[in-house]
Structure formats: C-alpha cells, structure tokens
Amino acid sequence: MRQPLRYPWVNFDVDEVAAPAIAVRVDVTETKAEVAAHWHRKGQLVVALGGGVTCRVPSGLWMVPPHCGVWIPGSMEHSNIATANARIFFVYIEPGAADLPDRCCTLSISPLLRELIIELADRVEEDEARDELLTTILLSELPRMPVQQLHLPISSEPRLQRIAEALAQDPADRSTLAEWASRVALSESSLARLVVKETGLSFGRWRQQLHLIVAIRELAAGASVQQVSGDLGYGSVTAFITMFKKALGKPPAKYLASVAHNGGSAFVA
Structure with a gap:
C-alpha cells in the first residue's frame, strides 16, 4: 500500500486533494535539498x-534550469535534488485533467x-471561483508548451548504471x-556498442550530456x-565554453539569460 507523501517541501498528501491542479511554492535554504525516490497518483x-x-x-x-519545467507523469517513481537557495514551484495535476505526455x-x-503558477501557489486567501478560473487557464495553456529535451538517458543495464553513478x-x-x-x-568496442544500444548516444556524447546537466545546475545556482x-575537469575555461556553445548554441551566460527571458525556449534537443 502506498504511503502518504511526506517530506519537508510538501507537508500533506497531494493525492488527497480533490482539485484538478494545485501549486506549491518551495524556497530551499542555504544547503541543497534532496527527496528520495517516491511516487504519487497525480502528475x-x-x-x-x-x-x-x-x-x-x-x-x-x-x-530543470530557471524558467523551465519538467513533467513527471502520475505514478512514475522519481526523486528530486534542488540546489541551495533554489526557488521552486510544484504543480500537481490529476490524471486526465490536461492533455499532457505520458512520458517524462x-x-x-x-x-x-509562469505567472499563473505563481498566483495559484502564493494566493493569500481562498477564492474558489478565482482559483477555478486560474486552474482552467493553466490546464489549457500547459499542453501548448513546446516539448524540449535536456536529459541524460540512464540504462537499467548494470554495467552502464555503474558508470553513470x-x-x-x-x-x-x-x-x-x-x-x-x-x-x-x-x-572497448563492446562497451561502445552497449552505450549506443542502451542510450542512443556515443559514449563521448553521453558523458557530455551529463556535463551539460551538471553545468547548468551549478551555473543556475550561482557558480x-x-x-x-x-569541477568538470576541463583544461581551460575556453574549452568548456566551446563545448557548451557547440551543444546549446550559446555560451553559458547568454544561454541562461535567454532561458530566463524567453521562458525556457532556449532549449535545444
């Protein structure tokens, strides 16, 4: 039997709330916060x-860099790690309430x-009619958001999991x-073939994708x-910037600025 979702960021069981969508604001302290693997019925x-x-x-x-979102379908096991001083919003959505992908x-x-989410999460007093209107607009807008990708494929193959960890x-x-x-x-040839088979990427591209994820997370946190x-082992700052720009089209500072300005549209597959 599933245990109620209880952790420092959300102190109630989200699955017990009947609303089609609820938004929760989380302000992380000066140290990074981590939530162990769990799942809930709501997406x-x-x-x-x-x-x-x-x-x-x-x-x-x-x-999840600033001004972007990751969608996790309902009943999918997941864990979250937030950088220190992160400002996060969780939106929990009833299955079937919006036409959203069935994959992460x-x-x-x-x-x-973004403003709808903030308004729902930060409302000072209950206003059922207004909350219903904001939720309706949110659920109609969310499926229109472009699907982008910046993730690291992880295989269940034990040897690749060992390398990934x-x-x-x-x-x-x-x-x-x-x-x-x-x-x-x-x-060497067997491992190369295994990585491509399990992740769809060459070993070099797969490791680079991990570097991009770590880099964006740390840069967004203020590093x-x-x-x-x-920290990523590059011999020079120039080499790192060259890799970043080649992969994402912009050097780090411009990339993060464009993500913040455009609401996430700077992502490339």
Whole structure:
C-alpha cells in the first residue's frame, strides 16, 4: 500500500486533494535539498524560477534550469535534488485533467503560465471561483508548451548504471572509453556498442550530456564559469565554453539569460 507523501517541501498528501491542479511554492535554504525516490497518483510539473532542480526517473536524469519545467507523469517513481537557495514551484495535476505526455519530458514555460503558477501557489486567501478560473487557464495553456529535451538517458543495464553513478559522483573523471571498459570487464568496442544500444548516444556524447546537466545546475545556482569548468575537469575555461556553445548554441551566460527571458525556449534537443 502506498504511503502518504511526506517530506519537508510538501507537508500533506497531494493525492488527497480533490482539485484538478494545485501549486506549491518551495524556497530551499542555504544547503541543497534532496527527496528520495517516491511516487504519487497525480502528475507533477517541477518549475524552477531560481537555482536548479535535478529530477531522476528510472529512464533518465532531467535538469530543470530557471524558467523551465519538467513533467513527471502520475505514478512514475522519481526523486528530486534542488540546489541551495533554489526557488521552486510544484504543480500537481490529476490524471486526465490536461492533455499532457505520458512520458517524462522538459517543457518550455511561457511568462503567462509562469505567472499563473505563481498566483495559484502564493494566493493569500481562498477564492474558489478565482482559483477555478486560474486552474482552467493553466490546464489549457500547459499542453501548448513546446516539448524540449535536456536529459541524460540512464540504462537499467548494470554495467552502464555503474558508470553513470561513478560519473555523477565525479563528473571530472576523464577516464577513456578503454579504461571504463576495463573496469566493467568489457572490450572497448563492446562497451561502445552497449552505450549506443542502451542510450542512443556515443559514449563521448553521453558523458557530455551529463556535463551539460551538471553545468547548468551549478551555473543556475550561482557558480562561476571558471568554477564549473574546473569541477568538470576541463583544461581551460575556453574549452568548456566551446563545448557548451557547440551543444546549446550559446555560451553559458547568454544561454541562461535567454532561458530566463524567453521562458525556457532556449532549449535545444
């Protein structure tokens, strides 16, 4: 039997609330906050207006930079990690209340949708008619948001999970494909084929995707480009910026500024 959802960010069981959508504001303190794997019947939209949130689901790792959202369908197991001083909104949506994807995905969040979420979460007094109107508009706007992607595919294959966990712990690890193959008792060519088969990416592209997720999370939390570059093991800031720009079309500062200004539309697949 499912236990009621209880954790520091939401002190009630969201599945017991009958409304088609509810919004909750979370202001994280000076230390990062983590919620262990859990699930609930309602779907969940995770929106960050400051700092960053990383959502992990069985099939991958999803990053929520400022002014973007990650949609997690109902009954999907997930965990959330927020950076220090993050400003987050959770929107819990009844199954079938809106025409939303049945898979985890990143959504652009328009300025209108952002303000609707803030208004629902921060309302001072109950006004049933007004809340119903705001919810109706939110549920009609949300399915119109473009689906974007910035996530790390994670395989259930034990050897790849071992590599993924090691790189998540130490993203600066620059071990070669041959070195990783030796650690998991595979030939270099066998590991290369396995990564492509399980994730759809080459090993180099897969590791780069992890670096992008970590970089955006840390930059959104206020870390400098120099600090992030060093933490990811890049030999120079220029090399890091070149990688970032090639992958996302803009250098870090301009990318984050455009995401904040455009409500998430700076994402590229």
